[in-house]
Amino acid sequence: MEYHFNIPLSVDEVKKLKVGDILYVTGTIFTARDEAHHKMLESKKIPFDPSKMALFHCGPLMKKVNSKWQVVSAGPTTSSRMEIFEDRFLDKFHTRLIIGKGGMGERTKKALHKDICVYTSYTGGAGALAADKVEEVLGVYYLEEFGMPEAAWIFKVKDFGPLVVAMDSHNNSIYENITK
Amino acid sequence: MNFKDIEKGIVELIRKAETDLPNDVIKALKKAYEIEKGVAKTQIDAILKNIDLAKKTKRPMCQDTGIQTFFVDIGIDFPYISELKKTIINGVKKATKEVPLRPNTVDPFTGENHKDNTGENIPYITWNLCNGSDVLITALPKGGGSENMSKLGMLKPGVGIEGVKDFVVEEMIKAAGNPCPPTVVGVGIGGGADLSLKLGKKALLRPVGKRHKDKTIAKIEEELIKRINSSGIGPMGLGGKTTVLDVHIEKAHRHPASLPVGIAVQCWADRRAHMVINKNGKWEVK
Numbered sequence: 001m002e003y004h005f006n007i008p009l010s011v012d013e014v015k016k017l018k019v020g021d022i023l024y025v026t027g028t029i030f031t032a033r034d035e036a037h038h039k040m041l042e043s044k045k046i047p048f049d050p051s052k053m054a055l056f057h058c059g060p061l062m063k064k065v066n067s068k069w070q071v072v073s074a075g076p077t078t079s080s081r082m083e084i085f086e087d088r089f090l091d092k093f094h095t096r097l098i099i100g101k102g103g104m105g106e107r108t109k110k111a112l113h114k115d116i117c118v119y120t121s122y123t124g125g126a127g128a129l130a131a132d133k134v135e136e137v138l139g140v141y142y143l144e145e146f147g148m149p150e151a152a153w154i155f156k157v158k159d160f161g162p163l164v165v166a167m168d169s170h171n172n173s174i175y176e177n178i179t180k
Numbered sequence: 181m182n183f184k185d186i187e188k189g190i191v192e193l194i195r196k197a198e199t200d201l202p203n204d205v206i207k208a209l210k211k212a213y214e215i216e217k218g219v220a221k222t223q224i225d226a227i228l229k230n231i232d233l234a235k236k237t238k239r240p241m242c243q244d245t246g247i248q249t250f251f252v253d254i255g256i257d258f259p260y261i262s263e264l265k266k267t268i269i270n271g272v273k274k275a276t277k278e279v280p281l282r283p284n285t286v287d288p289f290t291g292e293n294h295k296d297n298t299g300e301n302i303p304y305i306t307w308n309l310c311n312g313s314d315v316l317i318t319a320l321p322k323g324g325g326s327e328n329m330s331k332l333g334m335l336k337p338g339v340g341i342e343g344v345k346d347f348v349v350e351e352m353i354k355a356a357g358n359p360c361p362p363t364v365v366g367v368g369i370g371g372g373a374d375l376s377l378k379l380g381k382k383a384l385l386r387p388v389g390k391r392h393k394d395k396t397i398a399k400i401e402e403e404l405i406k407r408i409n410s411s412g413i414g415p416m417g418l419g420g421k422t423t424v425l426d427v428h429i430e431k432a433h434r435h436p437a438s439l440p441v442g443i444a445v446q447c448w449a450d451r452r453a454h455m456v457i458n459k460n461g462k463w464e465v466k
Contacts, residue, residue, distance in 0.1 A: 020219060061243040061282040072280060073234075073243040078325045078358050102325075102357040102417055123223050124325065124360035124416055125449045126230035127243040147293040148283055162222050164418055174219075175356065178412050178419045 004159065007054045009096040009118070017118050017165045019172040024161035025097065028138065028154060031058040033077055035150035036142060037085040041092065047141050048154060050093040057082060057100035059149030061127065062137070069137040071155065073127030076101040079119070087111035103166055103175040113171050120163035121174075133160045181260050181461045183267050189455055189463035190271020190317075194248065195279050196465050197319040197453035198240040201231050204387040205364075205425065205450045212362055212415070212422040220420025224362075227415075227448055242449050245281040246321030248272045248303035251385060255312035259459055264315065265305065272296070272303050284324075306378075313459040318385060318452060326359035326447040330380075332373055335439040344369055344441050345400065349407045351443055352424070357417015360447035362425045364388060365408070368442040371432035376442030383428035384446045392429055401427045415448075425450070 005013050007027025017023065030053045032040065040046055060074035079100030082089075086098075086108040096117050098104075101124040112119060122130065138154040145151075166174045209231075213224040234241035250268060254261060273296040275281055285299035286292070297303070331351045335343050348367055368379025391398035404427040414420020425448065434440065457463045 022219075022222065059243060059282070061240060061245060061280065063280050073240045073245075073282075075243050077244070078328065080358060101360065121357075121416055121418060123226035123230070124357075125242040125244075125323075125447055126226045128234040128237065128239045128241055129226060129230040131239070131243075132233065147286075147295070162226065164219050164222065164416075166418060174418055178356075178414070178417070 007097065008052050011116050014096050014116050014118050014169050017168055018170070019165055019168050019174045019177070021165040022161065023120055023163040023165060024159045025054060025163065026158050026160070027054070028052065029054040029056045029099065029157055029160070031056045031060060031151070031153040031155070033057060033059050033150050034081055035146045036152045037082055037089055039142060041085060041088055048139070048152070050095050053095065053154070054097035054099055055095045057098070060153055062148055062153070069140065071131040071134045071137060074130045074134065075125050075127035076122045078102045079104050083108055090115040090117055099163060103173065109167055109171060109173055112167055112169050116169050118165055118169055119167035121166040122161070122163055130160070133157050181263070183263055186267050186457060186461060186463060187271045187274055189457065189465060190268055191275045191278055192465045193317060193319050193453050193455040194272070194275040194281070194321070195238065197321050197451045198245055198279055198281070199238050200235050200453070201241065201449065202387065202452050204389055205448070206231060208388045208425040209362070209448065212425070216415065216420050216422060219418050220414045220422070223415035223418060224422070240279065240281070242323060243282060244323040244325065245279070245284065246323045246451070247284060248297055249320045249322045250303060250305045251308065251318045251320065251382070252305060253308045253310050253316040255310055255314050257313035257459065258315050268303060268305060268317070269298055272298055315457040317455045317457070320384065321451050323447055323449065326363060326445045329355040329359040329445040330377065331443040332377055333441040334373065335441055337437065337439045339439070341400070344439070345404060345407070347441055348404055348427070348443060352408045353411050353413065355445065356413055359445045360449070361413060361417060362415055362422040362448050364425050364446040364450045365427045366444040366446065367427065367429045368444070369429060369431045369440070370434035371440060372435070372438065373440050375432055376440035377444065378442070379430040379432060380442040380444035383430045384444055384450070385452065386428045388426045388450065397429050397431070401429055
């Protein structure tokens with residue numbers, strides 16, 4: 001099935017999604033890799049509301065044009081590095097959609113079920129194509145501290161996809177089906 | 181000699197590698213598109229569209245513009261050998277702003293990012309002395325996701341070549357979707373630990389689809405392609421027929437007690453570009 005949803009996804013929409021479905025999303029997403037995950041888990045206050053956004057495992061290539069940030073290339077980074085954070089991250093921030101690549105492990109699979117979230121795969125390396133779907137850069141946090149790839153960038157996206165539902169909220173993982 | 185002009189050439193070399201994938205890779209991806217179905221086809225479709233867009237807009241195809249890696253064949257009669265390293269480093273700094281490249285060099289102790297893609301021992305340059313007065317520079321920007329799937333196996337010689345094959349197949353199945361398949365796999369066999377990995381990386385310089393000149397090795401390459409692709413991992417690990425676009429093997433003689441196997445993995449963005457500089461400083465990027 002193919003779906004076009006707005007971010008944040010509702011609980012019903014998340015539950016509707018099954019492994020193998022194709023999804024396109026419109027709304028606000030934030031990027032977070034290892035450093036931003038760690039920082040956000042340790043912080044009492046976060047400068048933005050992750051529950052209203054989708055989480056994008058991505059370290060984008062950005063450039064500043066006339067003091068405004070633009071996305072040059074922004075594909076996903078390898079999600080498995082975030083496995084050590086993700087269950088606690090979902091417990092704390094209640095994000096309903098993760099965009100990454102390569103898949104995640106058992107801990108995240110359980111958390112997706114418990115916290116009602118879905119993990120989707122965007123084509124790794126397709127950075128120019130992804131950048132084309134970003135309408136606006138709404139902001140950036142932790143840039144000074146962590147640098148361009150590890151900062152939390154906030155993007156407004158339109159029809160961002162195709163995202164493949166790779167791990168759903170019903171304890172299914174496309175990656176397990178393949179290796180079995 | 182106008183070194184500023186050669187710096188410009190280095191920028192163009194990097195720009196070409198980052199924005200314009202070699203035809204041999206595109207050809208292999210188009211073949212994959214033909215044979216894949218369903219989700220796997222959507223992935224190859226996105227990859228091909230992305231390659232097209234990157235080339236048209238002269239933008240890096242992937243946000244991970246890699247660690248800048250160069251293989252330099254330098255003619256011993258080239259008159260400006262002493263200046264070449266500095267020129268390459270300056271070219272990398274310039275390319276970071278002009279292409280642009282993501283600032284990808286981080287100090288392993290302090291976490292400090294140099295922000296210009298240079299740092300200690302980086303860019304990573306391999307020098308090879310040759311006869312003549314020309315310089316051939318090959319750029320191979322290397323992404324982190326695929327590099328993380330590199331492997332070194334110090335196998336027991338008793339396992340033989342069958343053991344080497346099993347090791348490569350098992351490691352690529354373990355890597356699954358992480359290195360952005362369909363990948364190109366370079367396998368270095370023999371030498372020592374460091375040489376086997378180096379040979380693996382050098383094997384990535386060979387165009388996709390080109391077999392080893394030794395027929396026995398060429399056959400093993402074909403067998404490995406078949407075995408890894410029959411795993412079903414597929415594009416991005418989402419299932420499919422194409423997990424590798426190619427496997428390239430290079431070898432060195434080994435110590436009787438050692439059977440080193442170095443695996444270097446390259447994502448589908450098998451970025452390569454070449455530049456020739458002659459003794460008068462005239463350069464061409466291709």
